[in-house]
Amino acid sequence: MKTANKTVSAERLVKDALEKAKFFADYHIFNFLNEEGALKKAREIDAKIKKGEKVGRLAGVPYALKDNFLSPEGETTASAHILQGFKSPITATAVAKLEAEGAIMIGRANLDAFAHGSSTENSYFGPTSNAFDKTRVAGGSSGGSAVAVALDIVEFATGTDTGGSIRQPASFNGVYGFKPTFGTISRYGVVAMASSTDCIGFFTKTPEDMDLLMSITSGQDSKDLTTLPDYYNDNTGAGSGDSGASSLAPVVTGLASSIAPVVANAPKSPDSCARIGIIKDFDNDSVNPEIRQALKKKCDDLKKKGHKIVELSMPNLKYALAAYYIIVPAEVASNLSRYDGIRYGFRSDKSKDLDALYNNTRNEGFMPENKRRIMIGNFVLSSGFYDAYFLKAAKARTLIIKEYEAAFKKCDFILTPVSPNLAFKIGEKVDDPVSMYLEDVMSVPLNLAGIPGLTVPAGKSKEGLPVGLQLIGPRRSDKSLIEFAKELR
Amino acid sequence: MDVKCEDVRHLASLSDFSLSDQETESLKKDLQGIIKYISQLDELDTKDVEPTYQVFEMENVWRDDEILPQEANREALLALTKEEENHQIKVPKVL
Numbered sequence: 359m360k361t362a363n364k365t366v367s368a369e370r371l372v373k374d375a376l377e378k379a380k381f382f383a384d385y386h387i388f389n390f391l392n393e394e395g396a397l398k399k400a401r402e403i404d405a406k407i408k409k410g411e412k413v414g415r416l417a418g419v420p421y422a423l424k425d426n427f428l429s430p431e432g433e434t435t436a437s438a439h440i441l442q443g444f445k446s447p448i449t450a451t452a453v454a455k456l457e458a459e460g461a462i463m464i465g466r467a468n469l470d471a472f473a474h475g476s477s478t479e480n481s482y483f484g485p486t487s488n489a490f491d492k493t494r495v496a497g498g499s500s501g502g503s504a505v506a507v508a509l510d511i512v513e514f515a516t517g518t519d520t521g522g523s524i525r526q527p528a529s530f531n532g533v534y535g536f537k538p539t540f541g542t543i544s545r546y547g548v549v550a551m552a553s554s555t556d557c558i559g560f561f562t563k564t565p566e567d568m569d570l571l572m573s574i575t576s577g578q579d580s581k582d583l584t585t586l587p588d589y590y591n592d593n594t595g596a597g598s599g600d601s602g603a604s605s606l607a608p609v610v611t612g613l614a615s616s617i618a619p620v621v622a623n624a625p626k627s628p629d630s631c632a633r634i635g636i637i638k639d640f641d642n643d644s645v646n647p648e649i650r651q652a653l654k655k656k657c658d659d660l661k662k663k664g665h666k667i668v669e670l671s672m673p674n675l676k677y678a679l680a681a682y683y684i685i686v687p688a689e690v691a692s693n694l695s696r697y698d699g700i701r702y703g704f705r706s707d708k709s710k711d712l713d714a715l716y717n718n719t720r721n722e723g724f725m726p727e728n729k730r731r732i733m734i735g736n737f738v739l740s741s742g743f744y745d746a747y748f749l750k751a752a753k754a755r756t757l758i759i760k761e762y763e764a765a766f767k768k769c770d771f772i773l774t775p776v777s778p779n780l781a782f783k784i785g786e787k788v789d790d791p792v793s794m795y796l797e798d799v800m801s802v803p804l805n806l807a808g809i810p811g812l813t814v815p816a817g818k819s820k821e822g823l824p825v826g827l828q829l830i831g832p833r834r835s836d837k838s839l840i841e842f843a844k845e846l847r
Numbered sequence: 848m849d850v851k852c853e854d855v856r857h858l859a860s861l862s863d864f865s866l867s868d869q870e871t872e873s874l875k876k877d878l879q880g881i882i883k884y885i886s887q888l889d890e891l892d893t894k895d896v897e898p899t900y901q902v903f904e905m906e907n908v909w910r911d912d913e914i915l916p917q918e919a920n921r922e923a924l925l926a927l928t929k930e931e932e933n934h935q936i937k938v939p940k941v942l
Contacts, residue, residue, distance in 0.1 A: 680884060720864055721864045751885075806902075
């Protein structure tokens with residue numbers, strides 16, 4: 359990652375990034391460009407460098423912020439009409455950590471409204487184009503973030519991943535995209551979608567940059583009580599094992615290990631042999647042949663390097679998508695009930711009384727996909743349907759977690775496609791919600807299990823579209839997973 | 848399950864949406880498709896399986912019940928609302 363120093367100023371880095379962002383304006387990557395704020399910060403860093411003062415590990419590095427992270431710079435809209443005009447008085451912990459190291463936000467990146475979608479077409483502000491073909495989708499929901507990195511506008515971008523929203527757009531645009539173990543990075547100040555699966559992560563051009571960003575942002579936060587102790591930076595190994603809970607900083611008390619952490623017995627050095635699992639249940643005609651070919655080639659490369667390929671049978675994974683589209687809408691319905699037009703954001707002015715105000719604000723403020731998910735959520739939670747849908751899905755989730763636990767007894771990591779298709783045409787799937795959901799069939803199982811996954815670029819299709827593969831590890835294997843991604847280059 | 852317009856209207860009222868007839872019709876089709884898809888879970892044998900509601904490794908995180916300094920003060924929060932009077936948020940009539 360290029361940082362500012364005595365020869366290259368932060369102002370130069372920021373100006374270059376802003377110029378590129380404007381050059382690619384027709385891709386519709388950004389909802390907001392932070393010109394004034396970014397240049398002011400750059401000049402402050404340059405002044406420090408000139409005086410010989412210490413600067414952070416990301417000094418002057420321009421980045422794109424997915425527009426569902428709260429900060430006082432610009433409006434935080436989550437690409438939704440209902441949040442238009444919302445200027446946050448608080449800063450997300452992840453943003454504060456990045457900026458404390460000198461990173462500079464040059465713009466707020468487009469997404470599917472409230473991160474509901476797999477193409478960025480559900481944005482109130484319109485779709486983002488793919489970096490390699492303007493007629494195709496960026497993927498989603500973190501589409502703007504992925505394209506900002508792929509077009510080399512910024513060094514890195516933030517994302518959120520509830521069911522594939524980092525990994526799939528990373529794959530569609532040929533960059534690295536990482537969804538960490540659930541609870542690794544604080545979610546304080548990030549617009550909530552589904553609390554039991556939401557994760558924060560990043561888009562980068564190299565595994566090395568990903569490692570740096572993870573080491574900066576991981577760790578416990580008293581403002582988010584679902585954060586894990588900082589196992590990522592714990593070199594003693596204590597943080598990555600069962601003993602981890604006892605060695606953490608005492609921010610929280612009353613720890614109980616309801617789910618035993620699974621530890622990667624991954625190779626310590628790239629020279630040693632790793633066992634890589636491939637899921638035979640995913641090797642069928644529903645997956646684009648060029649993606650299957652790319653996976654096969656990577657496996658051959660790994661074998662040549664001395665690693666072992668292990669075939670896995672995971673028959674319950676095919677139910678993950680159905681379970682996901684019950685559990686996540688249920689949590690969405692609950693989390694999005696807070697948007698009522700009263701305290702912040704958009705308020706419909708057509709209303710005579712309070713009830714009408716709620717109804718009109720929510721009806722005008724949400725996108726059709728937001729409405730579908732909220733209504734499905736209220737359906738699966740309704741009395742009479744709760745047992746048949748929500749409880750059933752929660753049980754399916756247990757079976758999926760167990761399937762991964764069994765798989766990681768046979769292998770160190772799993773390598774799969776990220777999604778069944780390459781980047782599709784804008785408009786191709788918008789009228790068919792279920793076909794859009796099927797895009798997530800290989801990415802959602804990780805979110806249900808809370809395990810980490812990294813999209814690694816794996817070449818291009820004949821048409822020149824990026825192909826990505828997904829490297830998956832057990833809980834808290836994040837560091838060794840990113841390390842192993844270097845073997846896949 | 849067969850989704851009817853009245854089911855859509857019921858879910859819309861639970862969700863606080865005032866749908867137009869056209870929206871109701873198009874959501875009926877969409878919800879029907881989604882419910883058909885998620886119903887495939889019926890095939891899965893979940894007898895004697897415990898449900899999982901969260902994948903966090905800890906539970907019962909406690910802190911002292913005391914008010915700590917907050918990042919945003921009352922003025923900053925009230926400044927976000929559309930109509931304010933005497934430090935109170937103004938809304939249309941309730942009844």
